[in-house]
Amino acid sequence: MTAIAPRREDDALLLKPRRDPFLIILWIILVTFALVWIAPVVLIAFTALKSNAEVMATSAFTPPEAIAWNNFSGAWARGNFETTFKNSVIITVIKVPLGLMFSAMAAYALARIRLRFGKLLLLFFLFGAMIPFQVMLAPIFTLVNGFGLIDTYPGVILPYLAFGVPYQVFILHGFFKAVPKELSEAALIDGASHVTVFRRIFLPISLPVLAALLILDFVSTWNEFAMALVLLQDRHMWTLPLGLMSFQGQFSTDYGQLNAAIAMTVFPAILVYMIFQRYFVSGLTSGAVKG
Amino acid sequence: MFNSKIMQSSRAQALMLIGPALAVYATFAIWPMIEVVFLSFQHWNGLDPHREWVGLENYRYILTNDAVFWVALRNTITWTILAVIFPPTIGLLLALGLNQQLFGRVPMRAVYYLPVIIAPIAVATIWRWMYDPFFGLFNQVLTSLGLQSLISDWLGDREIALYSMFVAYTWQYVGFSMVLFLAGLQSVDRSLVEAARIDGASRWQVFRHVTLPALRVTLAIVLVLSTISSLKAFDIVYGMTGGGPAQSTQMLALWAFMQSMQIFDFGRGSAISVILLLVTLTIVVPYLRWSQRDEGAGE
Numbered sequence: 001m002t003a004i005a006p007r008r009e010d011d012a013l014l015l016k017p018r019r020d021p022f023l024i025i026l027w028i029i030l031v032t033f034a035l036v037w038i039a040p041v042v043l044i045a046f047t048a049l050k051s052n053a054e055v056m057a058t059s060a061f062t063p064p065e066a067i068a069w070n071n072f073s074g075a076w077a078r079g080n081f082e083t084t085f086k087n088s089v090i091i092t093v094i095k096v097p098l099g100l101m102f103s104a105m106a107a108y109a110l111a112r113i114r115l116r117f118g119k120l121l122l123l124f125f126l127f128g129a130m131i132p133f134q135v136m137l138a139p140i141f142t143l144v145n146g147f148g149l150i151d152t153y154p155g156v157i158l159p160y161l162a163f164g165v166p167y168q169v170f171i172l173h174g175f176f177k178a179v180p181k182e183l184s185e186a187a188l189i190d191g192a193s194h195v196t197v198f199r200r201i202f203l204p205i206s207l208p209v210l211a212a213l214l215i216l217d218f219v220s221t222w223n224e225f226a227m228a229l230v231l232l233q234d235r236h237m238w239t240l241p242l243g244l245m246s247f248q249g250q251f252s253t254d255y256g257q258l259n260a261a262i263a264m265t266v267f268p269a270i271l272v273y274m275i276f277q278r279y280f281v282s283g284l285t286s287g288a289v290k291g
Numbered sequence: 292m293f294n295s296k297i298m299q300s301s302r303a304q305a306l307m308l309i310g311p312a313l314a315v316y317a318t319f320a321i322w323p324m325i326e327v328v329f330l331s332f333q334h335w336n337g338l339d340p341h342r343e344w345v346g347l348e349n350y351r352y353i354l355t356n357d358a359v360f361w362v363a364l365r366n367t368i369t370w371t372i373l374a375v376i377f378p379p380t381i382g383l384l385l386a387l388g389l390n391q392q393l394f395g396r397v398p399m400r401a402v403y404y405l406p407v408i409i410a411p412i413a414v415a416t417i418w419r420w421m422y423d424p425f426f427g428l429f430n431q432v433l434t435s436l437g438l439q440s441l442i443s444d445w446l447g448d449r450e451i452a453l454y455s456m457f458v459a460y461t462w463q464y465v466g467f468s469m470v471l472f473l474a475g476l477q478s479v480d481r482s483l484v485e486a487a488r489i490d491g492a493s494r495w496q497v498f499r500h501v502t503l504p505a506l507r508v509t510l511a512i513v514l515v516l517s518t519i520s521s522l523k524a525f526d527i528v529y530g531m532t533g534g535g536p537a538q539s540t541q542m543l544a545l546w547a548f549m550q551s552m553q554i555f556d557f558g559r560g561s562a563i564s565v566i567l568l569l570v571t572l573t574i575v576v577p578y579l580r581w582s583q584r585d586e587g588a589g590e
Contacts, residue, residue, distance in 0.1 A: 022494070023391060030388050031395075034402045040417055040462070041405060043428060059435075060428050106312035109305040121309065123579065128320050130515075130575040132523030134544045135567045138551030138560050139323035139330060142337070162319030165312045194304040223410035225526045230552060241412045245530060248416050258420070262413050269408050277401070 048072070048259035055255045071260035078251065079261050083236055084243035087153075091239060092221045095157045095164070099217060100210055102161065103168035108198045110169070111176035112184065122173060128166035133159070134226050141230045151234040159227055164220070168213050175209050176202060211279035215272065222269045240265045324568065330561035337557050349562035360563065363541040366453055367522070367567075370542065374521030378461050379513050382468025387498070389469070390476045400473070404466035411463065415530025418459035422446050446532055449539035456531050456540060460524065467520075468513050475509030476502070515578045522571055543567045 039061070047055055048071055049064040058065075075081065109115070110122050133140065140159055141150075149155030183205075184197050192200075203210075225241040232238055238246075244265045251257060331350070334343040353360045385403055389396045406414065421428040422445035430442045445455040479502050487497045525544045528534060534541040534549070543563055551560030 023393065026388050026391065027393050030385070030393070030399055033385075034399045037462070037465075038402045038405065040421065041409075043421070044417060060431060102312040102315065105308040109308035113301050113305040113308075115302065115305055121313075123583070125312075125316065126579060127575070128316060130519055130579070131320070131324065131568070131571060132519055132544070133320070134523040134525040135547065135564050135571065136323045136327050137548050138337075138557055138564065139326040140319070141552065142326065142330070142557070143319065143323055158315060159319045161315045165316050166320070169312065194301055194308070198308070219408050223412070225410065225412045226529075226548070229529075230548075241410050241526075244410070244416060245412055248419075248530075252420075255420070255426075258416070262416055266409050266413050269410070270405070273408050 044259050044262055047255055048263045050256055052254065052256050068256055071256040072264065075247070075257040075261040075264065078257065079243055079247040080235070080238075081240075081243065081261075081264060084238050084240045085264075087232075087237060088222060088240040090153060091157055091160070092218060094153070095160045095221050096214060096217050098157075099161050099164045100168065100213060103165050103213075104172055104203065104206065104210065105198065106165070107169045107172035108176055108202055109194070111173045112179075112197075112202075113194060122169075125166045125169045128163070129170050133163045137226060137230045140227065144231055151232060151237045156228060156231045156239075159231070160221055160224065163227075164217055168217070171213060172206065172209060175206055179205065208279045211276050215276045215279075218272050219269045222272075327561045327564045327568070330557050331565045333558050333561075335557045336555045337551065338555075345558065349558040353559055353562055353566075357559070359538045359541055359546060360543075362538055363543045363546040363563075366541060367543045369453065370457065370524060371518060371521045373457050374460065374464075374524075375514060375517050377457075378464045379468045379517050381461070381465045382513070383472050385465065385469045386472035386476060387502075390473060400469070403469055406463045407466040407470075409463070411526035412530045414459055414463050415527045418456075418462075419446065419531050422455055447536055449536050452532055452536065453540045456527060459531065460527055463527075464517075464520065468517065471509060471513050471516075472506065475506050479505040511578070511581070515574065518574050519571065522567065 043060055046061065046064055049067050049069075050058070051066070051068045051071075054065065054068070106125070110118055110125075115121070144150055144155045144159065147155070149158070179202065184201055187197050187201065188194075223241060224239070225245070228239050228242055232242060235246075244261055247261045248258060332344060332346060334345045334348070389400050389403075393399075409417075420426075424430060424442075424444045424447065427445070429445060433439065433441050443451060446452050483501050484497055487501055492500070523544055524542055525548070528540060528542050528545050532540045534545055544567060547560045547563035547567065549560075550563060551557045554560075
């Protein structure tokens with residue numbers, strides 16, 4: 001009964017050797033363009049590993065000769081990374097799973113339980129996915145301040161949840177809606193509750209979509225700057241992006257350390273992306289665009 | 292009797308499942324949107340317990356007395372138009388190219404997507420450094436190519452600063468459009484493409500009459516998302532120029548933030564926010580109606 005869909009890999013077609021001049025020219029253009037595109041990242045990586053003297057003496061794309069690992073320890077200490085890194089980890093590790101859980105629960109109910117205002121509720125959520133919160137930083141500050149939550153973890157996690165939920169509900173709703181009825185009907189007739197059906201059937205099959213959403217949400221939470229700027233005023237509560245901004249202001253001429261600071265800020269997001277990326281395009285396709 | 296009981300209990304379960312998401316969303320996303328409208332009719336410094344009701348005064352002020360508002364509005368419009376044209380077009384071309392059976396297309400996709408993962412504030416830091424008039428990469432490269440005449444103060448010259456910033460923005464977001472188009476291209480019927488090719492259609496004809504029609508929905512999504520993400524350009528402006536030099540790269544989202552959180556005039560800041568919200572709604576509401584109608588027709 002294990003119905004595994006045949007894996008449709010078009011990679012097999014890749015091996016067909018066809019020397020089409022159009023494709024060769026296309027390939028050359030794409031590779032050249034890709035080299036230009038990755039150049040800034042290479043520049044950061046190289047500079048982060050050079051001493052300041054070497055930064056001045058060598059050209060930008062010369063690989064570092066003597067690797068200056070101490071840029072990293074130096075930036076870590078001066079940039080207060082211990083605090084900002086810890087804060088970013090705490091906020092992201094709480095917010096991302098919690099948000100995905102809330103969204104999956106709501107999306108299941110909206111997609112699979114007949115509700116009188118179901119469609120209206122879905123539209124209400126969808127609306128939020130389209131509204132940029134950068135527009136409303138002041139009222140968000142006023143609200144969180146009213147709850148006395150400025151400079152606290154809940155004070156930043158709750159708004160993050162609020163602005164992450166709509167898009168995830170939208171994507172997961174599309175996915176759950178497309179699941180064949182037969183899969184859940186038998187269990188429901190046997191007397192299982194919706195909560196059980198959701199947990200035992202729908203959560204497991206939606207893992208690829210959840211993985212794709214996890215990447216998106218991890219990256220946007222990890223990188224979020226504008227709301228943190230407004231809600232986290234005390235430097236002991238700062239997240240990595242706030243720390244980086246301040247580091248740039250203070251030590252902008254220490255190029256090696258500045259680039260080490262950039263690398264340390266960016267690296268965890270890249271790591272998470274690389275771990276989960278094989279789900280990324282397939283997960284997006286199943287929910288978003290085909291909808 | 293039995294049936295209605297089931298319905299009742301399933302309604303209770305639905306409520307329980309939707310509850311947490313709805314509560315947090317309504318409180319922390321929808322309420323501020325309502326609050327910002329109230330604030331825009333008030334005079335308030337953000338701390339004082341007393342908020343003075345001033346009617347349309349804030350709107351009158353920013354529309355008639357605030358020269359920066361008009362600069363910010365013009366920049367926001369320019370930025371949005373550029374953001375709807377360039378990143379999606381480049382993203383579409385890349386997606387079409389990387390959808391071909393090419394050697395190394397998977398790592399190339401990863402390269403183009405990489406900047407999307409980098410924090411916008413880090414992108415701002417990276418590009419600010421590359422634009423540095425003395426030590427920056429751009430002027431170094433121009434010097435070594437013997438093109439000293441093209442050397443500029445990329446972020447310090449108010450004629451070009453906005454466009455310099457936009458180049459960084461494009462670098463970051465092209466991969467985003469590309470991935471959406473790649474996902475959309477998976478729904479293009481391969482046999483249709485092959486049949487058209489065998490019948491002698493040129494590559495352009497296949498694109499025009501087979502691929503492009505199939506990408507209609509994706510195209511709409513990409514354009515709407517590009518518009519919205521351009522309206523929220525905040526981090527990159529804050530990090531690269533802070534709206535300078537002399538407010539020449541100011542944008543509405545940043546100006547609303549500065550009015551409220553730095554000048555402590557919540558009323559005027561909120562009035563700017565409301566104007567930006569209205570602009571957003573004129574794009575979002577028609578799109579939502581269109582997408583709902585589309586879904587209804589499909590059922």
